[in-house]
Amino acid sequence: MTTAAADEGMWLLNDPPHAKLQERYGFDLTDPFLQRAMHASVRFNNGGSGGFVSPDGLIVTNHHIGADSLQKLTRPGRDLIADGYLAKTRADELKCPDLELNVLQSIEDVTDRVKAAVKPGQSAAEAAAARRAVLSAIEKESLDSTGLRSDVVTLYQGGVYHLYRYQKYTDVRLVFAPESAAAAFGGDVDNFEYPRFGFDVCFFRAYQNDKPVNPSHYFPWSKTGVAEGDLVFVTGHPGTTNRLETVARLKYRRDFGHPYQLARLRAMESALIQFSETGPDARRVAATDLHRVANARKVISGQFQALLDPAVMARKEQEENALRSADPKPWEAIEKTQSLLRSRERQMALLERGEAFSSELFAAARHLVRLAAELPKPSGDRLREYRTSNLDSLKFQLFSPAPIDPTLEVAKLSASLTFLAEALGDRATIEIVLAGKTPRVRAAELVAGCKLFDVAERKRIFDAGPAAIDQSADTMIQLARTIDPAAREVRKFIEEQVDEPERQAYSRIAEIRFEKFGRTIAPDATFTLRLAFGRVSGYDEDGVARPYQTTVAGLFQRAGKMGGREPFVLADRWKAAQSKLDPTTPMNFVSTADTIGGNSGSPVVNRDGELVGINFDRNRPGLVRNFVYSDVQARHIAVHGGGVVAALKTVYGANDLARELVGQ
Amino acid sequence: MTTAAADEGMWLLNDPPHAKLQERYGFDLTDPFLQRAMHASVRFNNGGSGGFVSPDGLIVTNHHIGADSLQKLTRPGRDLIADGYLAKTRADELKCPDLELNVLQSIEDVTDRVKAAVKPGQSAAEAAAARRAVLSAIEKESLDSTGLRSDVVTLYQGGVYHLYRYQKYTDVRLVFAPESAAAAFGGDVDNFEYPRFGFDVCFFRAYQNDKPVNPSHYFPWSKTGVAEGDLVFVTGHPGTTNRLETVARLKYRRDFGHPYQLARLRAMESALIQFSETGPDARRVAATDLHRVANARKVISGQFQALLDPAVMARKEQEENALRSADPKPWEAIEKTQSLLRSRERQMALLERGEAFSSELFAAARHLVRLAAELPKPSGDRLREYRTSNLDSLKFQLFSPAPIDPTLEVAKLSASLTFLAEALGDRATIEIVLAGKTPRVRAAELVAGCKLFDVAERKRIFDAGPAAIDQSADTMIQLARTIDPAAREVRKFIEEQVDEPERQAYSRIAEIRFEKFGRTIAPDATFTLRLAFGRVSGYDEDGVARPYQTTVAGLFQRAGKMGGREPFVLADRWKAAQSKLDPTTPMNFVSTADTIGGNSGSPVVNRDGELVGINFDRNRPGLVRNFVYSDVQARHIAVHGGGVVAALKTVYGANDLARELVGQ
Secondary structure: OOOHHHHOOOEEOOOOOHHHHHHHHOOOOOHHHHHHHHHHEEEEOOOEEEEEOOOOOEEEEOHHHHHHHHHHHOEOOEOHHHHOEEOOOHHHOEEOOOOOEEEEEEEEEOHHHHHHHOOOOOOHHHHHHHHHHHHHHHHHHHHHHHOOEEEEEEEHHHOEEEEEEEEEEOEEEEEEEOOHHHHOOOHHHHOOOOOOOOOOOEEEEEEEOOEEOOOOOOOOEOOOOOOOOOEEEEEEOOOOOOOOOOHHHHHHHHHHHHHHHHHHHHHHHHHHHHHHOOOHHHHHHHHHHHHHHHHHHHHHHHHHHHHOOHHHHHHHHHHHHHHHOOOOHHHHHHHHHHHHHHHHHHHHHHHHOOOOOOOHHHHHHHHHHHHHHHOOOOHHHOOHHHOHHHHHHHHHHHOOOOOOOHHHHHHHHHHHHHHHHHHOOOHHHHHHHHOOOOHHHHHHHHHHOOOOOOHHHHHHHHHHOHHHHHHOOOHHHHHHHHHHHHHHHHHHHHHHHHHHHHHHHHHHHHHHHHHHHOOOOOOOOOOOOEEEEEEEOOEEEOOEEEOOEEEHHHHHHHHHHOOOOOOOOOOHHHHHHHHHOOOOOEEEEEEOOOOOOOOOOOEEEOOOOOEEEEEEEEOHHHHHHHOOOOOOOOOEEEEEHHHHHHHHHHOOOOHHHHHHHHOO | OOOHHHHOOOEEOOOOOHHHHHHHHOOOOOHHHHHHHHHHEEEEOOOEEEEEOOOOOEEEEOHHHHHHHHHHHOEOOEOHHHHOEEOOOHHHOEEOOOOOEEEEEEEEEOHHHHHHHOOOOOOHHHHHHHHHHHHHHHHHHHHHHHOOEEEEEEEHHHOEEEEEEEEEEOEEEEEEEOOHHHHOOOHHHHOOOOOOOOOOOEEEEEEEOOEEOOOOOOOOEOOOOOOOOOEEEEEEOOOOOOOOOOHHHHHHHHHHHHHHHHHHHHHHHHHHHHHHOOOHHHHHHHHHHHHHHHHHHHHHHHHHHHHOOHHHHHHHHHHHHHHHOOOOHHHHHHHHHHHHHHHHHHHHHHHHOOOOOOOHHHHHHHHHHHHHHHOOOOHHHOOHHHOHHHHHHHHHHHOOOOOOOHHHHHHHHHHHHHHHHHHOOOHHHHHHHHOOOOHHHHHHHHHHOOOOOOHHHHHHHHHHOHHHHHHOOOHHHHHHHHHHHHHHHHHHHHHHHHHHHHHHHHHHHHHHHHHHHOOOOOOOOOOOOEEEEEEEOOEEEOOEEEOOEEEHHHHHHHHHHOOOOOOOOOOHHHHHHHHHOOOOOEEEEEEOOOOOOOOOOOEEEOOOOOEEEEEEEEOHHHHHHHOOOOOOOOOEEEEEHHHHHHHHHHOOOOHHHHHHHHOO
16 A cells, blocks of 8 residues: 555546656546546436447446436336336437436636635624525526536535536436346345446436437547556546545544444335335335445445444544644534534434435425425525525426335335434424324325325425415425424534534645645545546455456356356346357456445546446445545456447347447 | 233233133133143243144144254255255154253242342342342252252242243254245245245154153144134243333333344344345355344334334323322332433443344353353352253253354354444443454454364363363453453343342332232233133234135235245245145134244144144234234234144145144
């Protein structure tokens, strides 16, 4: 971990690691390379990444990122998760009900304006209000002047503010998805493991005015693959890292935050597994929720192991001490906010973040209740998600025609209400929510008395405004209304007493860091576009060499060794194609580039900016990366681009699609 | 719930409900009936019940009670859980490595002596010591004079003390077990559901001096089955109920105890599922642990729903108020102990009950460490499980030759150490246990450095005494030694500050209850022999009639409807026998008799004392029975005795066994 750690970094596109790449790889990071990385990378707003791969708006991502749309397009008799999908012609491409894609157009530094809005001597409440107002104003001005989605991004936990402008695409159509048996081969068992054999890809196409988009840039599909030692780049949207957090916050996570999250995720996973096992329909409707929760449980488990590792905590203390001597006050301020956070975080999570109400219907009801209350206010005074510049995206989600399954709603709501009763520790609020019933009975009652399954009903209530909310007999709207004062109160407390003081403290910490080290450390991930780089390379674990890539032969071997049991059942199409597939066809490969959740679906590109793979996972040692970068064993894992083309042709007969990628 | 609730009660054999049975069913509960119930009922010390069913010592119980032994008798190439077993001759009956059975011989009321040992004015510590000493003395005197296992049982939470004497059997051999696909058809999905189609039976034979035992009593196998409305009895060993607990304790369970247990069980279940899925060997070795944990999770979930039901709590408050007016002090005392319990219960559970160290090796190490410290003391001063009268049973377990799987040990220990770090809230102790490693690394290290897999090593250390413990380099012994002071300290605190004051308070509550109502309410369950009675009867749920019994036809229908997916895969033998099986053959039936966990495997007998079924489960509405009895929907579920004989003959070709049961 000496020079090698120099592959660390999820770099800002407007502050890229020119010198580092020159020094380590003799690579000249040119403007055209960066322009392509910016304009060909695609953010999936449901939590992933992707990239344009043809001049006709074709986009590649992971199957597990597309799965949300596959689930929503699934109908009895058309199970896109289990069976996959291939559009034979463009007319067969299936429009996703609520998928929004964002493509970054420009970045502008607005730090000075944001910081100037908060005046010395303001109370935390005043400062929080001033900050919210200036962010909202900047975004609205940008939206009005450019027509582009405009988000101010908080970097370095409050040290720097950048305005990101995006082209939005809301007409996105499914082109190809494999069956989940191939995409998620190995399932939860192999998730975060390597060697790996996942065919975790999915293709969409962006449309505008009913015509395929012609993007300004796309990643040409490489025809040469990768070799050990190759320099590669990952260009995507890492979600969240915690590397610049103080030790006090990390200890808070270890002692309170992560144990709470683990308990919650296990409760939801247990409930979803039980629901899934009640029959094939239940299994189908719960598939993506179950995958999401199981994946999160594995991520948080891995992070928790890292937080319990004294070596990790010692390293963080060392890093902190190197800065803290300059001025200990900001660190002390963050120590103080942790005890405030501790006293309220469960309320915040359960009531305000809605973890007590795991339900699409509740989410819709809450938006309707809050929209009625917030829209009459000036944009800068609203709860942040209701600011003018965000309304179109919010309404696109709220009015999604995607079907909502009542049986799954009852199962999830019952589990999350039960978890509320376990975890909140405030009996009066629990009793208000449960209204004199058990969680199971209450969940069934809430779903049965809710009409928000119907988009028209959601629109009707939205259009009717506050009066319709006050008079509504809808059970879910009543619940959202009842709990709203408590939820707003805890949110206000956290925003004013925790978030705002922390932002000010981190702003000072960033100053100290920049003074001492310059901008040599990238900001923590914020689900915005970043560029990472690394070397394709295998590694040793438990004395066993793990190769830099895996092959089709390995897939069939693993299926055989695991006795064909779920989740190692080979997809029928792959079994049928076995004799025609070259066994040396590469499946997956690994590199040292710095990634995290949110990078799923990120294009992996070579020196020439050609796509060589699609990132889809990290290995288990990589789970520590929320807190520290390591490249001893930690790797991200990508689907091999060459393997994708081979499978499209040989396994799926998707020759048109393959031709669109590689021209033959 | 008016007169029908009169079927409530898990009655003491020496205080049986003569009048109630006479009044409700015109049934004369005779002495011979009671003698048979006592001497033919068998307690499985691993947590279940059973009964003698032939003059040659044949015993029936549930497959899920036998499963612990099946697992321990399983070897690579002989998977008794997956494949089942049928001994062709007596010579083929397989000796279980550590199964102890107890058959009750007599009950003696020792309340006066126990209560007299505790003097007015003694401190809680003095009272606890005096009570422990008198219990130990009574048991030792009884063992010395009769040679029988002698346990003083605390009834009415401290109101009454009875001495139970048992004949012990430690040479117990496996005669027959079905494959788990038939025994646990429907798995976790159908567990606690009805209609049900479980073939949850298992047969053992007790031996003494290498010859089958000829018990003084056994239950003749009925040839007539049951009809709706029939009076039946369940004679077995219900584990724990909480019906006579105060409202303060029930609220403690609702707000702290149950949430903690749910979090722990989900953590263990999640870890065991993940371990199981890593391959067929892992799946095999983890099978019984996973079943046990999943079952417990479902039980505690059901109880938690009941505790969250305001109607249940209101009923308990009403019951309590009816007594409390006589003298509120004991209830107030128990209110006080709850806050003490709250401050220490996680330490008690994790460190002393060992929930942080889910490992056979740790359990052995702790016994060795404690035996070395306790045996030099007088019996009455020892930790209760090391009293002289219990040593033989304890050593029988400790020196069990059952194999211990190291991979499963690491998985369980890793999960439970992780849970310790989540739940204990005492960073210093967590760090002592983890010794500077992550839970995963620490678990692997502990198992790798432990030699207690080997029975000879366990015996060697036991024989060598305290010096061997002090000098041991065995990792697990070192851990048990390191944590022992903290574990003993919290146990002492709970025994003296919670248990003893509660026992005194409950003693007073029992007096008040007996004064007001006489002994009309049976004591809470204590995993000792009880007699319950009820009526065979179906019920309505969600407007659907549930029949009093199910049939073989229903089994095949359900398998078909669930698409042959696990856990609804039909066993091959049953598929092969389908055409030969009479579709009207009964599989399972239900009655209103009052049961709880521990009653698994209990003989269900008719008015003539003949066995008509083997209890194996409750339905979901029955999960409320820890706290209140109901017979509106709550039922226990039994395997039908007639169905067992039919399957033995037609499905398994076990004609000798069938002949031993029904003589033809």
